[in-house]
Amino acid sequence: CGIFGVIGVTDASNFVALGLHALQHRGQEAGGIVCYHPDAGFNSARRFGYVRDNFTSQDVMETLPGPLAIGHVRYSTAGSKAAAIRDVQPFFGEFSRGGAAIAHNGNITNAIALRRELIERGSIFQSSSDSECIIHLMARSLQKSVPERMEDALRRVEGAFSVVAMTRTKLIGVRDPLGVRPLVLGKVADGWCLSSETCALDIIGAEFVREIEPGEMVVITSDGKVDSRRPFRSQPSKFCIFEHVYFSRPDSIIGGKSVYDTRRRIGVELAREAPVEADLVCPVPDSGTPAAIGFSQESGIPYAMGIIRNQYMGRTFIEPTEQIRNMGVRLKLNVNRALIKGKRVVLVDDSVVRGTTSRKIKEMILDAGAAEVHFRIASPPTAWPCFYGVDTPQREKLLAATMTEDEMRDHLRVDSLRFVSLDGLYRAAGEAEGRDNACPQYCDACFSGEYPVEPSDMIEKGFEL
Ligand code: 5GP
Ligand code: SF4
Ligand code: MG
Numbered sequence: 348c349g350i351f352g353v354i355g356v357t358d359a360s361n362f363v364a365l366g367l368h369a370l371q372h373r374g375q376e377a378g379g380i381v382c383y384h385p386d387a388g389f390n391s392a393r394r395f396g397y398v399r400d401n402f403t404s405q406d407v408m409e410t411l412p413g414p415l416a417i418g419h420v421r422y423s424t425a426g427s428k429a430a431a432i433r434d435v436q437p438f439f440g441e442f443s444r445g446g447a448a449i450a451h452n453g454n455i456t457n458a459i460a461l462r463r464e465l466i467e468r469g470s471i472f473q474s475s476s477d478s479e480c481i482i483h484l485m486a487r488s489l490q491k492s493v494p495e496r497m498e499d500a501l502r503r504v505e506g507a508f509s510v511v512a513m514t515r516t517k518l519i520g521v522r523d524p525l526g527v528r529p530l531v532l533g534k535v536a537d538g539w540c541l542s543s544e545t546c547a548l549d550i551i552g553a554e555f556v557r558e559i560e561p562g563e564m565v566v567i568t569s570d571g572k573v574d575s576r577r578p579f580r581s582q583p584s585k586f587c588i589f590e591h592v593y594f595s596r597p598d599s600i601i602g603g604k605s606v607y608d609t610r611r612r613i614g615v616e617l618a619r620e621a622p623v624e625a626d627l628v629c630p631v632p633d634s635g636t637p638a639a640i641g642f643s644q645e646s647g648i649p650y651a652m653g654i655i656r657n658q659y660m661g662r663t664f665i666e667p668t669e670q671i672r673n674m675g676v677r678l679k680l681n682v683n684r685a686l687i688k689g690k691r692v693v694l695v696d697d698s699v700v701r702g703t704t705s706r707k708i709k710e711m712i713l714d715a716g717a718a719e720v721h722f723r724i725a726s727p728p729t730a731w732p733c734f735y736g737v738d739t740p741q742r743e744k745l746l747a748a749t750m751t752e753d754e755m756r757d758h759l760r761v762d763s764l765r766f767v768s769l770d771g772l773y774r775a776a777g778e779a780e781g782r783d784n785a786c787p788q789y790c791d792a793c794f795s796g797e798y799p800v801e802p803s804d805m806i807e808k809g810f811e812l
Pocket of ligand 3: 631632633634635696697704
């Protein structure tokens with residue numbers, strides 16, 4: 348999901364709508380905005396579909412006045428797949444000294460246990476979302492102020508969370524102690540903003556100030572003061588390495604590093620680790636593009652657009668059902684036949700999850716008369732599900748959970764298939780020595796199976812580590 352918040356500007360929800368539009372790649376199912384105006388009070392709008400279709404018309408934006416607003420774009424990981432509007436964030440709660448709204452990116456790994464406990468003690472849940480636990484935990488806190496209620500609540504929550512919240516007078520941002528999901532602070536005109544990624548600061552002309560640190564909470568008041576707190580015990584950070592590979596936008600900056608350049612360097616690593624003789628290097632657009640550029644630069648094999656993407660399709664992976672996903676590949680990608688015919692082609696993609704994309708692309712490209720097809724993948728084999736906010740399927744459906752690299756190559760019937768190594772990925776992400784196996788610098792559980800936070804809900808449901 349994507350989260351965004353602004354304080355101290357006129358018509359804050361316009362800024363939030365723009366910010367969410369720039370974060371649309373993080374969630375396309377639905378979006379919501381909550382705002383506060385001293386005369387009009389709290390207002391909200393929650394809709395299915397794209398930001399540009401819901402939060403651009405005057406009719407809607409006029410109902411969202413005020414100098415303070417937060418928003419959310421949803422991509423369902425926890426919660427029901429056939430999303431109901433009640434699952435669309437931000438969520439709102441009314442406490443003894445005024446209300447608060449929260450928008451959450453990530454996944455709470457002890458949500459089932461928390462929900463059970465909260466319901467037993469009288470909480471009435473409105474949605475199926477794990478994020479709603481935060482509101483109920485806040486309501487039960489004995490603290491008075493909203494930031495302190497939030498501290499109390501989040502200390503009970505396990506897993507990955509970046510949260511943007513607001514009261515009538517404050518904008519609040521928090522990252523979990525491991526800092527799994529991103530959150531950055533920006534300065535816009537006389538106000539401040541919080542965003543999942545820096546690309547959403549650019550769209551509103553905000554200046555990047557810094558990242559919210561793992562385990563940090565910032566409380567920003569209407570008079571422009573930024574107060575930083577540390578509600579959690581400090582731990583080594585575990586930022587999601589898959590943000591670098593796929594999830595973030597390539598024009599975002601993470602940890603001072605350009606996401607585009609990290610992806611390009613994964614391609615360089617791949618060309619060194621798994622060279623091949625071929626005529627063309629083609630990306631599977633758009634997610635494989637920067638790595639393909641890097642592969643071409645390092646190998647000297649010309650880069651070309653062998654697959655053309657229909658710009659009017661979203662991210663196929665994020666379409667929840669199997670059937671739509673299967674069709675999705677053809678709806679979204681087509682082979683540039685004239686270019687491919689008779690060529691030995693290196694195809695570069697960011698990841699193989701179920702293998703749907705690679706299977707279809709291979710068929711399409713052989714059908715177009717390619718002489719050879721060599722897959723190069725800009726991440727290690729995805730062999731484990733993510734429980735921290737990226738929607739990988741159950742383990743059985745992951746191609747790499749049941750097959751070796753060679754078996755996958757035979758299964759996909761391609762001439763060769765190679766994945767970048769974990770160390771190569773870490774080097775590309777700026778860790779010159781590669782992965783520190785004693786204490787990995789990132790979360791890489793979907794590749795290594797080493798989960799930095801125990802997925803206790805899933806273990807309760809029978810998942811075996
Ligand atoms: P597959 O088709 O193998 O199931 O999925 C791989 C494709 O899904 C890649 O092209 C990748 O760009 C895309 N993708 C989209 N969202 C995700 C996600 O959340 N996780 C992973 N691993 N891949 C994703
Ligand atoms: Fe990111 Fe993978 Fe860790 Fe999930 S399991 S947070 S996708 S690195
Ligand atoms: Mg892709």
